[in-house]
Amino acid sequence: MAGARDSGPARQAARRMRGFRARLAGRRGEVISALWLMAKGYRILGFRLKTPQGEIDLLAQKGEVLAVVEVKLRTTIEAALEAVTVRQRERLRRAGESLARRRPSLAHAAVRLDLLALAPGRLPRHIPDAWQGS
Secondary structure, three states: OHHHHHHHHHHHHHHHHHHHHHHHHHHHHHHHHHHHHHHOOOEEEEEEEEEOOEEEEEEEEEOOEEEEEEEEEOOOHHHHHHOOOHHHHHHHHHHHHHHHHHOHHHOOOEEEEEEEEEOOOOOOEEEOOOOOOO
């Protein structure tokens, strides 16, 4: 009987550890993605920006484009693209547009949703306008 009671806390501890590892991998992925974008000429304006519409993983600018970048670590690019729902894309677009309106230097920037897909053992893949304006 004692073994059955111990399984609950052990299971919770294992779940917390998985969550911790996932958050750590996500943060590492965001740093790798930011470095990748900077190498491509983007200026990083923010990490993990919290807005009323939702959290933006990375906000980057290149010229007149304001890229709201969603970072996904998946096994394939296709899985990364599919991981971002239509509802999430709408929230991200609204969040980017709201941020652009509040910053005078970004008022005329074109807001775009980009995906930066990361897969184990592969180079990062940046897909500008990943959902073609949708």
